[in-house]
Amino acid sequence: MTREFKAIIMLFITSIIWGLAFVAQSTGMDYIGPLTFTAARSYVAVIFLFITYFLINKKRPKTAEYDIKKSVNGGLVCGVVFTISVNLQQLGILHTTAGKASFLTALYIVFIPIIGLFFGQKIPRKIVICIIIAILGTYLMSVKESIDINFGDMIIIFSAISFAIHMICLSKYSTKTDVILVSLLQFATCAVISTVASFIFEEVNFSNIFGAYVSILYVGILSSGVGFTLQIIALKDLDTVIASMISSLESVFGALFGWILLGQAMSAREILGALLIFMGTLFAQVPIEKLFTRKSTKF
Secondary structure (H helix, E strand, C coil), X not given: CCHHHHHHHHHHHHHXXXXXXXXXXXXXXXXXXXXXXXXXXHHHHHHHHHHHHHHHHHHCCCCCCCCHHHHHHHHHHHHHHHHHHHHHHHHHHCCCCHHHHHHHHCCHHHHHXXXXXXXXXXXXXXXXXXXXXXXXXXXXXXXXXXXXXCHHHHHHHHHHHHHHHHHHHHHHCCCCCCHHHHHHHHHHHHHHHHHHHHHHHCCXXXXXXXXXXXXXXXXXXXXXXXXXXHHHHHHCCCCHHHHHHHHCCHHHHHHHHHHHHHCCCCCHHHHHHHHHHHHHHHHCCCCHHHHHHHHHHCC
């Protein structure tokens, strides 16, 4: 088995983990509020990542170099943006289905080039087509005959925009940094901010938190800890475009698990919208220009 094939398997497992996380996030709020859930999952992630960080540092060669200051700054900056993103997503899931939330969250892949416009980056023609397809899919999923968008869907779309900014921040702090430390500080920042916000805006009940322990442990350990670690390992041996295409399958698994475990079936209109969003996000990541370039060089 080649290293590339192992990386593909890792990312495929990660997409399943992240897809099921939408169900866990939904069921967890049967007991506690969105801010409390985010705080609890973040503390679990911090513990898991701290252990991971300690074990990796024991085996890390002394020649390994990274900028500790950039790592700390990256963890704090990404942590603030991640806190906004994940809490918006958690709030949105409270008012929509896990399946729709997973597909609408996948829009972050389309929002990234749009945000790039503000920094002088041009949007390729292919991405413009993808954006149109994704917007049409979003309309079919979220807008009813009365042209009213579901409140939860709207919040999820805003979270997708925030996740796009988060991805840009991660990209900035992905080089010359300790990525595990960045993730650890990111979740620590999220835990602190979400804890303060939960005591201000929600009624924190520790017995209710214990009632949601299965969902909290799943999202904290598997989704946040294991999923992130597998993604980092896989990206060492796999092309970024291929990796992002495999990771986007989380939207499919999110809808599938929402239907199987929660009975959240989607209408034909919503299924068509989900398919369009999925096609748009996948098409956005296929290097069509490179394929045409390669063909042209053969003649």
